[in-house]
Amino acid sequence: MTRYGAQFGPDITFLGVPPCDLDHESTYSDADVVIVGAPFDGGTSHRPGTRFGPQAIRMADYLPHDGSRPSLALRTDGLKDLTVLDAGDVEMPPGDIVKALGVLEAAVEKVTRSGAIPVVLGGDHSIAFPDAKGVANVLGHGRVSMIHFDAHADTGDIEFGSLWGHGQPMRRLIESGALRGDRFLQVGLRGYWPGPETLDWMAERGMRSFEMTEIVQRGLTDVLIEASSIAVDECDGVFLSVDIDVCDPGHAPGTGTPEPGGLTARELLDSVRRICLELPVVGIDVVEVSPPYDSSDITAALANRVVLEALSAIARKRRDERDGTSWDPARPLLHGRPEAG
Amino acid sequence: MTRYGAQFGPDITFLGVPPCDLDHESTYSDADVVIVGAPFDGGTSHRPGTRFGPQAIRMADYLPHDGSRPSLALRTDGLKDLTVLDAGDVEMPPGDIVKALGVLEAAVEKVTRSGAIPVVLGGDHSIAFPDAKGVANVLGHGRVSMIHFDAHADTGDIEFGSLWGHGQPMRRLIESGALRGDRFLQVGLRGYWPGPETLDWMAERGMRSFEMTEIVQRGLTDVLIEASSIAVDECDGVFLSVDIDVCDPGHAPGTGTPEPGGLTARELLDSVRRICLELPVVGIDVVEVSPPYDSSDITAALANRVVLEALSAIARKRRDERDGTSWDPARPLLHGRPEAG
Amino acid sequence: MTRYGAQFGPDITFLGVPPCDLDHESTYSDADVVIVGAPFDGGTSHRPGTRFGPQAIRMADYLPHDGSRPSLALRTDGLKDLTVLDAGDVEMPPGDIVKALGVLEAAVEKVTRSGAIPVVLGGDHSIAFPDAKGVANVLGHGRVSMIHFDAHADTGDIEFGSLWGHGQPMRRLIESGALRGDRFLQVGLRGYWPGPETLDWMAERGMRSFEMTEIVQRGLTDVLIEASSIAVDECDGVFLSVDIDVCDPGHAPGTGTPEPGGLTARELLDSVRRICLELPVVGIDVVEVSPPYDSSDITAALANRVVLEALSAIARKRRDERDGTSWDPARPLLHGRPEAG
Amino acid sequence: MTRYGAQFGPDITFLGVPPCDLDHESTYSDADVVIVGAPFDGGTSHRPGTRFGPQAIRMADYLPHDGSRPSLALRTDGLKDLTVLDAGDVEMPPGDIVKALGVLEAAVEKVTRSGAIPVVLGGDHSIAFPDAKGVANVLGHGRVSMIHFDAHADTGDIEFGSLWGHGQPMRRLIESGALRGDRFLQVGLRGYWPGPETLDWMAERGMRSFEMTEIVQRGLTDVLIEASSIAVDECDGVFLSVDIDVCDPGHAPGTGTPEPGGLTARELLDSVRRICLELPVVGIDVVEVSPPYDSSDITAALANRVVLEALSAIARKRRDERDGTSWDPARPLLHGRPEAG
Amino acid sequence: MTRYGAQFGPDITFLGVPPCDLDHESTYSDADVVIVGAPFDGGTSHRPGTRFGPQAIRMADYLPHDGSRPSLALRTDGLKDLTVLDAGDVEMPPGDIVKALGVLEAAVEKVTRSGAIPVVLGGDHSIAFPDAKGVANVLGHGRVSMIHFDAHADTGDIEFGSLWGHGQPMRRLIESGALRGDRFLQVGLRGYWPGPETLDWMAERGMRSFEMTEIVQRGLTDVLIEASSIAVDECDGVFLSVDIDVCDPGHAPGTGTPEPGGLTARELLDSVRRICLELPVVGIDVVEVSPPYDSSDITAALANRVVLEALSAIARKRRDERDGTSWDPARPLLHGRPEAG
C-alpha cells in the first residue's frame, strides 16, 4: 500500500480506526465512513495553524486508540457499528491553494462514489468548497443542501487578491452550481463580517442565515427545526460543515478567528447529534482547529467529539431505521440494562 | 499635532479609527465618541498587566484595521455611522495613582465637554473614579447614574494603606458626590468580598447590587429591566462600567481577579446592547483586561466586542430615534434585503 | 507539633485557616471541618499533575489568606462560622498506590471519628475510595450515600494491570460494601466511557447515573431533586465527590481527562450549594485539578470556590437549623441591611 | 498616500521610524535603508506563524517607539544616523506562493534601485529568493554574494510537490543565476537535512557551508573571517540572510523548525555586527520568527536586535569611513566621555 | 503481532523506524538497536509528566517520519545504516513502581540478549535501574560501566517512604552489584542535593562525580577524557544515561527538577557524540523529558537529537572500524563531495 499517510508527523488514524488508501479502492470499498485529513491553512486570513488540525483531532483523547467509542448517550459505537476507515491526509501544498483544493475535491469525490460518507478533518474553511463539491459531483449538483455552523458566513468574494480562501468557500460553492443558495443554512453567525454588499448577495441567493441574536431570541432548538425542514426540501442529502469557531472562544480558543458570543460546546454537540440523527447526512467536515492557539488541547478535543457525536448518531439512525426503534434523550443512562435478580 | 500616543508600544488607534489629540479641541470637536486609553495597573491589588489592556483591546481583531465594523445584529456600523476618534493613551505613571487618576479625569472631562461620549479602555478599575466623575463634572453631580458590571462591588475603603485602588472607586465616586448611591446599579457580583461592614455602607447609600444568585433565580433580563428603570429615574445620563471579570473565567481568563461562576460572553454582549439601545449612555469604560494572563487573546477580543456592541447600539439608537424605526432581535439576518427577482 | 505539612512546596493552609496535626487529636478535636491534602496522581490514566492540586486549590485566591471568606450569596463566613482546620497533606508515595490510599483512608477515618467533616483536596479520583470508605468506616458501611459529580463513572475494573486507579474507585467502594450501589448518584456523565459491560455492572448494583443528555432534557434542578431524595433514603449521611471535569473544559481546562460538553462553573457552584444546604453532608472531596494543564489558574480557582461554596452552605444550614431561619436565593444582596435614616 | 500598510493588524513601523510608500518613489528616494515586511508563511513545511513575524519584530521592544536607538556598543544611532524608513508590508496571499514571491521581488528591486538597502522582515525563508534576487537584479547577477545564517541549507528541490518553499530558496537563487554558488556562505548548519544528493548538488556549485561541528572545532571568529574573505572576492555586495533558527531553540524557541545545538543569541549578534561593520552589505533579511510558538516574545526581541545591530554597524561603518576612525570592541562604555572637572 | 504499542496515544515509532514486538523474538533478532518506551513518572518526586516523554521524543521533529536521518556532521544515517527498530512502550502502571520497573528490566534484558543495543526513552530517572541492570544481567554484573549526565546524583536512599524513585536509581544499581561504584561516572552535577551523608556513601563506593564547578574550571573536554578512560577500565561496555536536566533550564525547560547553571544543548550533543564514537556503548537511556512543562517542544526535540546523535555516532564508529577510516570534526561539510568539473 502506498498510502500517503500524514503530511505532518507520524502516520496515525483517527482514534485507531483501520487505515485505507484512496489510491486503492479495494481498501475502502465497503466503508460506511472514510475520514480524510486536509492539513491546509493556506487559505487562512489571520492566525494559521490549522494544518496541524487533522493530527490534533485524530489524537485528542485520553482513552486508548483502539478504534472503539461506545457512546453513553446514544448506546452505539460510532467507530465499530459503522465501518470507519481513515485515509490519512491528502497532500496539500500550503502555498498553492488552487492545486491543494483540487486534490482534496478528487479525494472526497472518490469516497462519495464508493458509497461512504466522507468526514474531512480540516484545515481551514477553504476546504469546504472541495468537500461539499466533491460530494455534489457524485450526488448531483443542486441535490445536496448545506447546514453550516460558523461564526462567519464565509461568503466573501476576493481577499488578499485571491478568489480562494477560508472566507469565500460558501460563495464559490453556490456560484459553481454545486449547491443551491436557497438550501444553504447557516447557524451561529455573529460579529462584524461580512458587510452589506455581501449580505445582499447572500439574500439574493436565498440563503437562510441564523445570527446569534435570532438564535438567543427564538431558542436554538426552534432554529434547528426550521433549518432541518429547509435542508431536506428537494434535496437528497445534507452536508454538515462545522467551523469550530461557532463556539464561544471560551470553549474553543484554539482557532484562527475567534468571535466572542458563540454557542457552548454542549449546544454544538447536541445540535450535531440532532442533525445526524434526523437528516440524511452525506458528508461532514470539521474545520478551523488551530493547535498552536489551543489551551491544553480543549479545542481539538471538542472537534474530536463533534466527529464522534456525528458518527454515533449516524450509527444510531441506521440501527433505528433497521430495527424500527427510536432514541429517547430523557431515558436514564442505565435504564433497560440487566439488574441483579 | 503633539498627540501623546501610546504609553506602551506603537501609536495605534482602535481598529483604525482616526486619531485625535486632546490638547487640540479642534481635532475632536465634532466627534460622537472619543476613545481614551488608560494604561494603568497601579491600583491593582493582585495580578497586574492591565496597563497593556488598551493596546490589546485596540488590536484584538482579525479583520483589517480600517475603521469600519458593520454589525450583523444591529445593521449599523458603529465606527462609521458615528464619528469615532481615538485620543490615544493618557500618560499615567504606574507608581503615582493620585496623579494618574487626576490626569485621566481631566481628559474625560474634556471629551464630555465637547459633547462626545468618552469610551475609556482600561486599565484597572481604579479608573472608574475619574471616568465617571469626569463625566459628572460636566453633566452635573448627581445627574448621572451608573450601571456597573462586575464580579466585585469595588466599594472598599482602604487597601495596602491607600484610599485609591481598583477595589475602591465606587465608594469614592459616591463619597465625592459625583454619583448618587441610590442610582448605582451593580450586576454580576459574587464570591466573598466585600465583608459585612462594606455591605452595610452600600445599603446605607441605597445601592442596588444584583448578586449572581438573584440573577440566576430571576433571570438576567428581568434584572436588567429593573436596573434600567432605576438608572433613568431623576438622572439625565447613564455611565456604563464593564469590568471584564463579570464574565466567568472560562470566557475571560485574562484578568487580575477572576471569580468563578460569572456571566457568559454572550450574556454580557446582549446586556451591553440592551443598555446602549435603551438608555441615554453618556460614558463607558471597559476595564481589567490583563493580557499577560490571557489565553490566545480571547479576553481582549471580548472587550473589543463589548466596545463594538456598545457603539453599534448607540448608532442604532440614534438612527431609530431619527427615523422612527425600531430594532427587532428576532428578525432574520437577511430579512428585508433584496432578493433575486 | 510534628505536622507533616506539604508534600510539595511550602507548608500552607487553605486560605489561611489554622493548621492542625492528625497525629495529635487535641489539635482538631473541636473542629467542624478538617481539610486534608491528597497530593497524589499515581492513579491517573492520562495527564498527571493532580499531585499539585492541593497546593493550587489552597492558594487560588486573590484575597488575603486570612482564614475568612464571608459569602455574599449565603451571608455566612464558611471559614469563620465553622471551625475549619487544615491538616496539611497526607504523605502519598506516587509509585505505591496501595500504600498511598491506605494512609489516606486512615487519615479520613480519624477526622470523621473526631466528629468533623473531612474535606479532601485531590489528587486524582482514585482517592475517592479512601475518602468515602474512611467516612463509612465510622458512620457505618451502607449508611452513607454518594453524590458524585463527574464526566466519568469511575467504575472501571482493571487498568494498566491494576485494580486501583482514578477510573475505578466507585466500583471498589461498592464492592467493598462501604457504599451501597443503589445509593450512588452520578451527575454529569458523558462521552464514550465506560463500555456496556461496565454499564451492566453499574445497573446491576442499582446505581443512578445522570448522563448530560438526560440533564439537558430534564433540567439540572429536576435531576438534583431526584438525586437528593434517593441520597437520604435509608442513609444517614451524604458524601459529596466533585471531579472538576464535570465542568466543560472551557470552564475547567486544568484537568487530566477533559470531556467536552459539561456543566458551566455556575451550574456546579449552584449544585454544590443546594446539596450542602439541603442534605446531611458528612464528607467532601474535590479532585482532578491538574495545575500544569491549567490556564491562569482558573481551574484551581473553581475548585477553591467549590470548597468555599460547600463550607458556606454547611455553615448556613447549621445556622438556619439553629435559628429556625431559611435562605432565599432571590433576596437582593443588600436587602435587610441598615439603610441611612 | 495609498500605502498598503500592514497585512495583519494595525499599520505600524519598525520602532517608530517614518513610513514610506513603495508606490511613490519620492517617499523613499533619500532613504539609506527601507524596511519591508514580508508576512508570508505559505512556504513553511512545518509550523506556520511567520506571517506575524514582521508585526512582532517591529513591536518587540520595551522602549518608546520613537525612531531612535542609540547603540551602547557602537556609539551610533542606527535609526537616526541613517535615514531608515518602513514601507509596511507587501501583500502576499498565503495560498499563492508564486504570486507572493513575485510581488516581493519587485518591491525589493525598487528599494535597491533607489540606492537604499532593503531590510526584509519575514516571513518564512522562501522569501530569501525574491530578497536576494531583487537586489541582484539591480546590482548584477553574480555580483552579490550571500552570507546565510541558518540551521538548514535551504537548498532542497521539491517539497509537497512544489519548487517553492522555505527549504528551497537557496537552490533557486543559484539556479536562477542571480547568485553564484561559490560565493554562497552558510553558517550554523546542523542536524539531519538535507541528504547526500542535495549535498552533492551544493558541493558541485562550490558552496561553502560551515556546519556547527566545524564551527565549534575552529571557533566562530575563524569561520567568519574565512567566510568574509570569500564573500568579497569578485563580488560588489553582500546579502545577509539571517534565519533565526541558527540560534539554539533555548534562545529562539519561536520558530518553525527548531534544531537543537545552535548559536547563542550573543554569538549571532556579534556575528551580524562584524559582518555589517566589515563588509559591503547591500541587503538583509531576518526570517522564520513564528510568534505563536514564541515564549514571552524573546524570539521576536532577538530578531528586532539583529536588525538594530545590523543598522548600528552600517551606520558606524559609514561614519568610520567618512571620519577615518575605527571601532574598538574593548573600549569601555564610558571611555572618552566628559568627566567632571 | 500482539505488540502492546503505546501506553498513551497512538502507536507510533521513533521517527518512523519499523516496529518490533518484544514478545516475538523473530521480529527483532537482527536489530542493531531496539528502542523501548518507558512511559513512567511514578518515581518522580516533584513535577510529573515524563510518562508522555516517549511519545514526545518519538514525534519531536519537523522532517517526515520516514525512518531516515542522514547526519550532516557524521555522514551516516543512524536510522538506516543501523537496523533500528521500535518495540513500542512497556506497560508500566503509574501507581506500582516495583512492578513497573520489573517489567522494564525484563524488556531491556531481552533486547540485550538479542545482541541489540537498547535505547530506552523515559520516563523519569527511576528507570535507569532496570535499564542498566537489564543490560548487566546479560553482559555480566560488574562488567558494564556507567556514564551518567545529570544535574543530580540520583543516589538517594529513601524518599516518601520508598526505596524506589527517580532520586535513587544509581544507589540501587550499585547496591545490587549490577554496576561497580568505581566505574560510575557522573557529569554535570550541581545545586544542593544530596547532602553529606549521601556524598560520603558515594565516595565510599569510589564514584567519580564531576560537578559543574570542576567542569567549568577544567573544561568539559578534559573531563570527558578522564571519564572515558575510567569507563573502559576492566569493563566491557558502557551504559550512557542522559537526564535532560543536565542541560540548563534555558535549553531544557520541559523537565521535572530543573537546576539552573547546566550545560548548553550544544555541549550535551557534542559529549554524546564523543562517547558513542569512542566507547563501546551497550545501552542508552534518555530521561526526564516532561512535555507539560516544555516550551514549544524544544526539550523533546533536544532529547530526540540526543538519540539521533548517539545512533549516528554508533553507526559511524562501526563504519570506521570496518573501513579503517576515522572521523575529523574539522572537515568542512561539503569537503570530499563531487565538484562540478
Place this chain on the structure above:
Amino acid sequence: MTRYGAQFGPDITFLGVPPCDLDHESTYSDADVVIVGAPFDGGTSHRPGTRFGPQAIRMADYLPHDGSRPSLALRTDGLKDLTVLDAGDVEMPPGDIVKALGVLEAAVEKVTRSGAIPVVLGGDHSIAFPDAKGVANVLGHGRVSMIHFDAHADTGDIEFGSLWGHGQPMRRLIESGALRGDRFLQVGLRGYWPGPETLDWMAERGMRSFEMTEIVQRGLTDVLIEASSIAVDECDGVFLSVDIDVCDPGHAPGTGTPEPGGLTARELLDSVRRICLELPVVGIDVVEVSPPYDSSDITAALANRVVLEALSAIARKRRDERDGTSWDPARPLLHGRPEAG
C-alpha cells in the same frame, strides 16, 4: 508576633527558613542574614508582574522547604551554617512609589543596624534605591560600593513624569550621596539605552560600566577582577544588586525588559559566587523576576539559586576566614570524603 507576612498569597518563608518580624528586633537580633520581600512593580516601565517575584523566588525549588541547602560546590549549607531568617514582605502600595520605597528603606536599615546582611527579593529595580541606601544609612554614606549586574544602567532621570522608577535608582543613589559614582560597577550592560546625555552623566560621576562587548572581548573573569578591585578601594562593604535580566532571555525569559545577548545562567552563578567569596558583601538584592512572563518557573528558579549561591559563598567565606582554609574550584566533588577501607 504581628508579622505582616506576605502581601500576595500565603505567608511562607524562603525555602522554609524561620520567620522573623521586623517590628520586633528580638526576633532577628542574632541573624546573619535577613530576607525581605519587596513585592513591588509600581516602578516598572513596561511588563509588570515583579510584585509576585518574592513569592516565586521563595518557592522555586523542587526540594523540601526545610531550611537547609548543602551546596555541592561550596561544601557549606548557606541556610544552616548561617542564621538566615525571613521577615516576610514589606507592605508596598503599588500606586504610591514614594511611600513604598520609604517603607522598604526603613526595613533594610533596621536589618543592617542589627548586624545582619539584608537580602531583598524584588520587585522591580526601583527598590535598589532603598536597598542600598538603607545599608549606607548605617554603614556610612560613601562607604559602600555597588556591584550591579544588569542589562540596563538604570541611571535615567525622569520617566512617565516621575523621578522614581525601575530605570532610575542608580542615579538617585549617587545623587543622594549614599553611594559614590566612582565606586559603582556595572556588569552586563547592552542594547540601546540610555542615550548619550545619560552616559555623559554616568561618566562624570566616574562610574565604571562593563558593556557586553567589552566583556566578550576581555573575558568575564578579567572584568570581575577589575570590578572587585575598585569595589573595595576606600569602601568598607559591597552591595550586590542582581537584575535577572543580565542573563540572556533564553535563560531568564520571565522578566519585564528582556534584552537579547546576555550572560548565561552559569556565568551569573559563577560571578555571584566569586564576589561573595572574595568581597565584604553587606547587602544583596535580586530583582526583576516577573512570574507571569516566566516559562515553567525557570527564571524564578535562577533567582532562587542566585540567593543560595550568594549565601553559600558567604558561609564559606566566613568558615575559611575562621579556619584558615581556602576553596578550590577544581577539587572533585567527592574528594576528601571517606572512602571504603
